[in-house]
Amino acid sequence: MNGFPAFLRRLRALTRKEFAQLLRDNSSILMGVVLPLALIFIIGYGMSLDVDRVPTAVVLAEDSPTTRSAASFTVGSRYFSPVYVHSLPEAEVLMRQHAVNVIVHFPPDFSAKLARGEGTVQVLLNGEEATTAMSAQAYVQAAVLTWAASQGAARAGLGQASVVPRVWFNDANTSSWFFVPGILMLVLTISGVFLTAMVMAREWERGTFESLFVTPVRIFEVILAKVIPYFTVAIVGMGLCLVAGRLCYDLPMRGSLWLILGESMLYLIIALSMGLVISALTKNQYLACQVALLVSFLPTVMLSGFLFDLHSQPQAIQVISHFLPTTYYLELMKSLFLAGNYWPLIAEDTAILLGYAGFFIWLAFYLTRKKVA
Amino acid sequence: MATDEAVIEVHGLTKAFYPKGLCKVVALDHVDLRVARGELTALVGPDGAGKTTLMRLVTGLMAPTAGTLTVVGYDVRQQAQAVQDRLSYMPQKFGLYEDLTVQENMNLYADLHGVPRAERTGRFNHLLSMMGLERFTGRLAGKLSGGMKQKLGLACTLVRSPDLLLLDEPTVGVDPLSRRELWTVLQQLVGEEHLSVFVSTAYMDEAARCQQVYVLNQGRMLAHDTPAGLTRRAQGLCYRVAPPKGVATRVLQSALLDDPAVQDAVPVGGQVHFITSVPDGRVGLLTRHGLTAQPAEARLEDAFMLLLHADQNGAANGRGETTLRGKAVGEDASNTSAAAAEQLAPVPAGEGDQVDIEVRDLVKKFGDFTAVAHTSFQVHRGEVFGLLGPNGAGKTTTFRMLCGLLPATSGQLSVAGVDLRKARTQARAHIGYVAQKFSLYEKLTVYENLCFFGGIYGLPRQQLAARIEAVMQEFQLTSRRDQPAISLPGGYKQRLAMAAALLHKPRILFLDEPTSGIDPLARRTFWQQITRLAAQGTTIIITTHFMDEAEYCDRMMIQDHGELLVLGRPSDIRRRMHLPDADMNEIFIAIVEQSREEGAKT
Numbered sequence: 001m002n003g004f005p006a007f008l009r010r011l012r013a014l015t016r017k018e019f020a021q022l023l024r025d026n027s028s029i030l031m032g033v034v035l036p037l038a039l040i041f042i043i044g045y046g047m048s049l050d051v052d053r054v055p056t057a058v059v060l061a062e063d064s065p066t067t068r069s070a071a072s073f074t075v076g077s078r079y080f081s082p083v084y085v086h087s088l089p090e091a092e093v094l095m096r097q098h099a100v101n102v103i104v105h106f107p108p109d110f111s112a113k114l115a116r117g118e119g120t121v122q123v124l125l126n127g128e129e130a131t132t133a134m135s136a137q138a139y140v141q142a143a144v145l146t147w148a149a150s151q152g153a154a155r156a157g158l159g160q161a162s163v164v165p166r167v168w169f170n171d172a173n174t175s176s177w178f179f180v181p182g183i184l185m186l187v188l189t190i191s192g193v194f195l196t197a198m199v200m201a202r203e204w205e206r207g208t209f210e211s212l213f214v215t216p217v218r219i220f221e222v223i224l225a226k227v228i229p230y231f232t233v234a235i236v237g238m239g240l241c242l243v244a245g246r247l248c249y250d251l252p253m254r255g256s257l258w259l260i261l262g263e264s265m266l267y268l269i270i271a272l273s274m275g276l277v278i279s280a281l282t283k284n285q286y287l288a289c290q291v292a293l294l295v296s297f298l299p300t301v302m303l304s305g306f307l308f309d310l311h312s313q314p315q316a317i318q319v320i321s322h323f324l325p326t327t328y329y330l331e332l333m334k335s336l337f338l339a340g341n342y343w344p345l346i347a348e349d350t351a352i353l354l355g356y357a358g359f360f361i362w363l364a365f366y367l368t369r370k371k372v373a
Numbered sequence: 374m375a376t377d378e379a380v381i382e383v384h385g386l387t388k389a390f391y392p393k394g395l396c397k398v399v400a401l402d403h404v405d406l407r408v409a410r411g412e413l414t415a416l417v418g419p420d421g422a423g424k425t426t427l428m429r430l431v432t433g434l435m436a437p438t439a440g441t442l443t444v445v446g447y448d449v450r451q452q453a454q455a456v457q458d459r460l461s462y463m464p465q466k467f468g469l470y471e472d473l474t475v476q477e478n479m480n481l482y483a484d485l486h487g488v489p490r491a492e493r494t495g496r497f498n499h500l501l502s503m504m505g506l507e508r509f510t511g512r513l514a515g516k517l518s519g520g521m522k523q524k525l526g527l528a529c530t531l532v533r534s535p536d537l538l539l540l541d542e543p544t545v546g547v548d549p550l551s552r553r554e555l556w557t558v559l560q561q562l563v564g565e566e567h568l569s570v571f572v573s574t575a576y577m578d579e580a581a582r583c584q585q586v587y588v589l590n591q592g593r594m595l596a597h598d599t600p601a602g603l604t605r606r607a608q609g610l611c612y613r614v615a616p617p618k619g620v621a622t623r624v625l626q627s628a629l630l631d632d633p634a635v636q637d638a639v640p641v642g643g644q645v646h647f648i649t650s651v652p653d654g655r656v657g658l659l660t661r662h663g664l665t666a667q668p669a670e671a672r673l674e675d676a677f678m679l680l681l682h683a684d685q686n687g688a689a690n691g692r693g694e695t696t697l698r699g700k701a702v703g704e705d706a707s708n709t710s711a712a713a714a715e716q717l718a719p720v721p722a723g724e725g726d727q728v729d730i731e732v733r734d735l736v737k738k739f740g741d742f743t744a745v746a747h748t749s750f751q752v753h754r755g756e757v758f759g760l761l762g763p764n765g766a767g768k769t770t771t772f773r774m775l776c777g778l779l780p781a782t783s784g785q786l787s788v789a790g791v792d793l794r795k796a797r798t799q800a801r802a803h804i805g806y807v808a809q810k811f812s813l814y815e816k817l818t819v820y821e822n823l824c825f826f827g828g829i830y831g832l833p834r835q836q837l838a839a840r841i842e843a844v845m846q847e848f849q850l851t852s853r854r855d856q857p858a859i860s861l862p863g864g865y866k867q868r869l870a871m872a873a874a875l876l877h878k879p880r881i882l883f884l885d886e887p888t889s890g891i892d893p894l895a896r897r898t899f900w901q902q903i904t905r906l907a908a909q910g911t912t913i914i915i916t917t918h919f920m921d922e923a924e925y926c927d928r929m930m931i932q933d934h935g936e937l938l939v940l941g942r943p944s945d946i947r948r949r950m951h952l953p954d955a956d957m958n959e960i961f962i963a964i965v966e967q968s969r970e971e972g973a974k975t
Contacts, residue, residue, distance in 0.1 A: 006487055013484030017473065024472045208468030211529070214432045214539075215485040216458040370453065372434045 010217050014225030021199075022229050028195055032233035033240065036187040040244045043179050053081040054136050056102040057091035060084060066111040069151075070121070071104065073143035079136075091124075101126040102136045119148070177252070180245040181333035182306035184238055185326055188264060191234035192271025193278065193296040194289070200226060200279030200368075201288035213370045223368060227272050234268050255336030259346065263336070266353050267329040271296070273360030280367035300326045325356040379443075380537045380569045381408035381431060386440035388426050400426040402592040403440070408537075408571045408585075413563055415580040416573040417677060418589035419892030421863060424573040425465060427589070428541045431571070432462050445536045461535035465542045467526030471515030475506060475525055478514050483532040493532075500528045503558045518934075519764050520551025527555065531562065540572040544579065546918055548763030548933065549958040550965050556582060577674040578958070586673070588680050595680045600673050607675035610636070612654030612666035613644045623757070623925045627904040630897060632658045637678040637897070640924035642954055643944045648675055681894055727754040729881055729912040730775065735784035737770050744770040746935045748784075752914060752928075754880075757907050759926035760916040761957070767935040768916040769809065772885050775914065776806050789880055802830075805874030809885045811866050815859035819850050819869055822858055826873040837876070844872040848902070864895030871902070882906065884915040888922065900925050920957035931961060938964050 022028050058071050063086070074082040083100060085091050091103045103124035113119045123140050125133035203209045212222065242260075245251035253260065274296060282288045301307060303317060304326040313321070321327045332349040335342055383406040390398045400423045408414045418424050429435040431444055433453030442449045444456045469478055479500075483493055501507045504524040509517065514525060523543055530538060540559075544552040556579060562568055572583070580586045581600045588595040588603070596603065616625040622640040629638040629647050634656045638647035646669060649656050654666030730752040737745040745767045752758045760768045773779035775788060777797040786793040789803035813822055823844065827837040845851045848868040853861065858869060867887055874882060884903075888896045903925065907913055915926070923929045923943050930940040939946055947953055950963050 009487065010485050013481055017470065017477070017481050020477060021470065021472050203468075206468065206471075207464060207466040208470060210429075210434065210464040210466075211462060211468035211526075212485075213434060214457045214460065214462035215482065216454075216487065217485050218454070370434065370457070371436070372429060 006216070007218070007221065011221050011225055014217070014221060015228050018199075018225050018229045022233070028199075028230075028233065031195060032191045032230075032237050035190065036183065036237040036241050037244060039183050039186060040180065040241050041248075043183060052079065054079060054102055054132060055100040056080045056082045056104060056136070057094050057100040058082050058084050059088050059091045059103060059105040060086060061088070061106060061108040062110055064111045066114060067106045070110070070144065070147050071106060073147060074104070079139050095124065095126060098126075101132060102140070104140055114151075177249060177338060178334070179306075180241065180249065180251050181330060181337050182304075183245075184241050184264065184333060185267070185300060185304070185306065185330050187237045187241055188234050188268045189271050189296050189300045189326065191230055191237055192268050193275040193292045195230045195233065196226065196272050196275030197278040197282075197288040197292045198285055199230070200276060201282055201285045204279065204283035205285055210372055213372075219368055219370050220365070223276060223364065226276070230272060230275075231265075231268060234271075235265070238264055238268075251337065253337055254340035256341055259341065260333070260336050263329065263332055263346075263350065263353070266350070266357060267325065270325050270353065270357045270360055273357065273364045276364035277360060277367060280364065283373070299324050303327070304330045306330060325353060328352045378410040379407050380410050380445050381406060381571060382441075382443040383407070383431075384441045386427070386430065386442060387438045388423075388430060388435065389438045399592050401430070401437075404589070404592075404594050406587060406594065406597075408569065410569045411567045412585060413560075413570045413572065413583040414585040414587065415583035416571065416587050416589060417575070417577065417580045418573075419681070419894075420575065420890045421591075421892065422589045423592040424589060425541055428462070428464075428539055428571075428573060431539060432460065433457060459535065460537040460539060461530035461533075462539040463526050463530045463541065463543055465545060467523065467529075467543075469514040469522060469526055469529070472513060474511050474513055475501075475517070476510040478525060478529055479532060482529040486533045488533045496532065500531060503561065504528050505554070518551075520547050520554070523547050523551065524555060524558070527558065534566045534568065536569065538568050538570045540570065542573055542575065544574065544576065546764040548766075548965070549920055549961045551763070552576070552579075552958075553962060577672065577677055581673045588677060590681055590684050593684070595684055603676040604671050604673050605676075607648060607671035607679055609668075609671070610648045610650055610679075611646065611669040611671045611675050612649065613641070613646050613669040614654070614659060614664050614666040615644045617662065617664065621757075621904075621927060623900060623904045624908070626925075627901045628658055629656070630901060632656050636682055637675065639897075639921075641921075642924070642947070642956065646675075648679060678893065681892070685894060728752070729754050729756075729789055730758075730914070731785070731787045732775070733785040735771070735774065735786060736782045737767075737774060737779070738782045743935050745774070745932075746937075748930075748932075748937045750930055750937075750940055752912060754912055755907055755910045756927045757903060757913045757915065757925065759923050759929035760914065760932065761918070761920060761923055761929055761961075762932035762938075763918055765934075766932040768918075768932055769885060770935075771932070772883060772914070772916055776804060776883055777801060778806075802877070803880045805877070805879035805882045807867075807870045807874045807882070807884045807887055809889075811870035813858040813866060813870060813873070816857055818855045818857050819845070819861070820854045822869060823873055823876065827876045830877040832877060840876050840878075844875055847875075848872045863891050864898065867891060867895070867899065868902075875906075879911070881912045881914065884913065886916055886918065888917055888919060896922075920961055923957045931964060933965060936968075938968060 056074060058074055060067050060071060071084075074080045080102075083094065085094070088103075088105055091100070091105070094100045095103060103122075105122035105124065107113075107120070107122065110119055110121070121140075121144050123137060125137055127133060203212070209222075242251075246253075275292065278291050278295070279288050282291055299321075303321040304324055305321065311318075328349040332346065332353075335345055383404060386401055386404040386406070387399070388401040390400055392398060404423075404427065406427075416424050416427065426435065430437050430442060431449065433444075433449045433456050436450065445459045447455045449456050470481070473481070479497060483497075488496070498507070501510065504521075504527070506521065506524060506528065509521070514522065517525060527540075527543065530540075544555055547555070559570070559572075560582065563570060570583075572579070574580055584599065585597065586600050586603055587597045614625070614629075616622050622643060622645060626638045626640045626645045626647075629635045629645055634649050634651050635658075636648040636650075638645055640646075647654070647656075647666070654668070656666075659666060728751050730750075732751070733749045735745060735748045736743070748771065760771060762768050770779065774781045774786060775793075777788070777793050777800055781794075788800045791800040791803070793800055814825065817825065820841070823841045824837070827841060832840060845854065848871065850865070850869060850872060853865065858866065861869065871882075871884075871887070888899060891899070900922075903913055903915070915922075917923075923931075926943065928940070928942050929946075931938045939949075941949070943957070946960060947955060950960055950967075952960060952963060955963070
């Protein structure tokens with residue numbers, strides 16, 4: 001028997017059917033293509049954690065060349081949008097009105113104290129905006145120290161050491177750079193786990209599998225035909241994210257693009273198999289959706305290090321997060337995008353991901369049988 | 374091809390299920406079966422008999438608990454795929470892809486079965502023209518009517534000529550006309566291609582078209598014979614009698630069912646068709662009322678009912694339904710005749726009296742889809758009014774509007790003298806509603822369910838306690854008081870739902886498809902209860918897709934595609950159609966064909 005052509009013929013027929021259904025069902029396109037783009041723009045532009053034109057009150061209680069020089073870092077800076085006042089109470093009023101979030105206070109005796117080497121600058125921050133406050137503080141600190149260093153050097157001719165913080169791998173400390181790998185992971189998880197679980201569960205629910213199974217079709221072909229279209233959708237979604245990240249946020253790709261793509265496909269295979277496992281267990285769209293949300297989407301967002309840095313989480317959470325394949329994929333992506341090809345990490349994470357892929361593929365095939373309950 | 378060659382050979386087949394938290398259910402119990410090549414073999418049995426389980430076992434989609442199972446020469450346990458390669462199967466809920474077109478659905482199955490391109494065009498055209506689907510090849514399967522979907526399902530299973538065709542209730546819920554058309558196609562194909570077909574059905578007229586009939590009940594095979602052979606079992610036992618003037622057919626039928634000498638009774642064509650071993654059909658009830666029965670031709674259905682009754686009684690000692698009527702039967706037996714004699718008194722004709730429901734020019738649209746088109750009718754006090762039509766005819770939509778569950782797009786609606794548009798809540802106090810799926814709380818017991826429903830009707834505590842006792846007695850639920858609803862058999866669930874709907878003594882009782890999914894014996898009991906309620910003056914509106922149940926109604930209307938096709942007394946309709954002896958299926962077909970002809974003229 002010429003089994004091979006028959007296999008291809010059936011696979012082609014099933015895949016064609018899946019694509020026809022996919023294209024007629026707007027929700028899959030919405031989830032696979034529109035949602036990733038929406039996410040990348042919303043998160044990229046809307047969820048920025050960066051300091052950008054923070055309204056700042058600069059109190060120049062003593063109008064001297066020294067103070068003006070010390071405060072010059074606020075002029076023309078893209079980080080601050082300064083308002084100049086002459087007394088602290090005026091600035092406090094502005095702060096209470098929420099007109100400013102930061103007050104940089106040069107006290108009346110600033111130049112005198114500075115001459116004695118005791119110059120202090122007071123920085124008042126609006127704690128309601130904690131993240132902005134922290135970043136702003138760091139910027140102000142850095143700026144003032146830089147200025148003090150240059151002053152000291154000019155005056156005494158002595159080398160003065162000062163700590164200048166520098167953020168590695170994300171020079172501009174742009175949070176959109178940090179988020180894009182996370183969005184890639186979200187897109188792959190959504191198209192992989194959700195769409196696959198839903199379309200498989202739909203066939204169980206509508207009873208279409210019952211008639212499909214009593215044909216020469218093999219279960220392997222049914223599964224493969226389900227996976228191919230959603231693999232494609234996910235890859236398209238990911239491609240859009242990469243292009244959007246590159247064009248809109250100048251996302252660096254310090255590692256190899258091929259590695260990025262390859263690792264993403266590996267992760268996608270894990271996601272698709274998880275989707276298949278969920279649908280085989282639930283056989284019901286509503287349940288499949290709930291389970292997919294609980295076991296894939298939420299942990300992906302909360303526990304993988306996408307929103308919250310893993311190192312600052314409680315021990316127990318860290319342990320849980322190391323059971324999730326997403327954690328390793330995200331770690332790998334961040335490293336590939338922002339740091340470059342660091343082979344030991346790549347080798348370790350790839351091995352772990354391959355292990356997960358093998359396990360979920362096996363489980364999916366083990367659970368999906370040509371049987372009805 | 375030798376006709377004695379078997380395509381299905383089954384011995385001692387047993388299938389047990391172990392549902393979570395419930396005790397073991399034996400769906401099939403040592404079943405033997407043999408389907409010969411080139412023949413049409415029917416599997417008949419009431420809902421829940423195990424027909425679908427048997428079909429699934431034959432296809433290899435389920436594994437048997439015990440027994441041997443050989444299909445088209447292969448052991449299904451060992452070589453399920455080999456069997457699946459060779460047979461075609463149409464499950465009850467045929468898996469058409471609703472978002473694919475007719476053509477795409479057929480192409481998919483042709484590709485899966487490896488039908489060569491060259492053969493395809495000719496075969497597709499032949500199938501499509503037989504099914505009357507040629508004009509719809511580009512239409513999405515989801516947009517086809519129920520009957521057309523079934524035909525497309527059949528077409529998909531026949532993209533090539535299979536070694537065995539398995540059909541699981543291919544016509545359930547389909548209108549009589551589509552049903553007839555589907556069978557014509559099937560028989561034509563069997564003739565052309567010598568197909569071997571194994572078909573399960575709940576309709577006896579369909580089983581009568583087959584060469585062999587197997588009767589399955591509660592997982593056990595009761596009998597197996599040719600249709601004629603089975604029918605002979607009821608030969609000489611069937612009679613017909615017309616009710617006295619002014620007495621509804623169902624009243625006489627119900628009284629006859631209560632007679633210990635009568636095995637079965639159904640209203641047919643304005644008469645009561647009954648089975649008895651008493652010579653000349655001279656049962657006590659009839660002689661007391663001076664009625665004489667005429668011998669009638671035995672039907673396959675009569676044989677089927679005899680088998681079911683016998684099975685129910687555990688080897689026939691008199692008449693059936695012991696289990697269904699519960700313990701009350703023994704007490705009843707002594708005074709049945711008296712009660713029956715009393716019941717035979719003509720019911721005061723409700724017509725012209727008080728109108729309980731008035732519907733004028735009712736319309737319901739969902740977007741641009743018209744579910745109910747310009748429908749007007751009246752229902753009188755104490756009447757049994759039937760809403761008939763196939764699935765998707767608009768029955769349930771009409772119903773929901775009458776109960777105030779769905780606002781009408783336009784038209785007038787008054788229930789119990791209250792305008793539904795103005796005072797919905799007030800109208801609801803007068804109505805009881807039994808929904809299609811019997812909205813019961815499965816984890817609550819019979820008693821708890823009744824308490825809950827009594828509570829939401831706002832009955833005072835003392836009155837509620839009394840009413841609960843009364844309805845439990847009336848529906849023989851007392852012995853099952855503390856059983857959770859989920860563990861009740863289908864017939865009892867339906868009774869509990871009715872009991873709950875009657876707690877507040879409504880003037881009008883609405884029943885939506887109460888008899889679907891219930892076996893024929895329980896259906897008989899159900900209609901007896903309806904007869905009793907109607908005699909007490911309750912107005913009853915009921916929907917059903919069993920056309921023959923129209924015979925129980927005083928008046929009825931038939932809907933199809935949202936249109937009101939006909940309205941009136943069953944006997945008047947028969948007269949109007951000039952088909953005095955026709956059953957309701959024939960009437961439906963005649964009416965649809967007539968309305969289509971008129972449509973073609975204009």
